[in-house]
Amino acid sequence: MPKRVDHQQQRELIAAAVMRVAATQGLEAVSLRHVASEAGVTAGMVQHYFSSKDAMMKFAMDAASTRIGERMSMLIDTLGEQPAPKELVNAVLTALLPTSEPGAADDGRVALAFMAYAATRPTVAEDLERSNAGMREFIAGLLRQAISDGQAPASLDPDSTAAALLALTDGLAVQMLSSNLPAETAIAALGAQLDLTFAADHSQEHP
Structure with missing residues (x-):
């Protein structure tokens, strides 16, 4: 009887190798x-599951994104019930940094490689653009909540601030991977920026 092939398992094996x-x-x-x-397989098998380098990179990035999402969920779970917007933003952005958490550095390298790869390939960049847009909107939503609750200045622009926070996180990740910036320094820098971003709004206080 022919051996049954688990195609998803084969794809994941090859994606892990990528x-x-x-x-x-x-x-x-x-x-x-x-x-x-x-992966310990033939080139023909790789081509059977992934017809191009674009397809291999996309599947690998999806796998890395899934693991990053799992780390985000774990960090958020530690915050308890009804965490403040600032705590949620900190957990989400910290999960994007290539820290010492298992697999975080490898996922960071894959993400960095994928960003560079997508920069010159518009069709590959579409998924990355959607993912980044979703992340920006999520953070912007938390900023709007913080403004509404008086936990951030009313003058804060949620959309541009969300973009800036993600850009800062990406920059810190690059420094960690390329220049050995210590994780504790990157986390402290992110925390300092969040302190400034979520400074309490005293403009409506009365004497």
């Missing part, structure tokens, strides 16, 4: 041959 190659050897090393060697 991520390892991208994380340890760089984006330029992601090829059918290198990925097949890393």
Whole structure:
């Protein structure tokens, strides 16, 4: 009787190999041959599941995004019931940093490689654009809540501030991966910016 093939398992095996190659050897090393060697399969099998490098990178980025989402959920769960908007934003952005959490550094390298890869490929960039837009809107929503609750200045622009916070986080992640910026320094820098962002609004207080 022919052996039953678990196609999803095979795809995940190959995607994991893509991520390892991208994380340890760089984006330029992601090829059918290198990925097949890393996964312990034939180049033909890799091509069967992923018709192009774009497809391999997208699947690997989806897997990395899933793990990042899981880390976000874990951090949010530690906040207890009804956390403040500032705590939620801090948890979400901290999960994007390549800290010492298991797999975080590799996921960060894959994300960085994927951003560079997508920069010159408009069709690949579409998914990244949607993901980033969703993240910006989520953070902007929390900022609006904070403004409404008097936990952030009324003058704050939620949309541009959300974009700036994500850009800061991306920049810190790049510094951590490329310049050995210590995680504690990156987390402190993010925290300092959040302190400024979520400064209590005293403009409506009366003497």
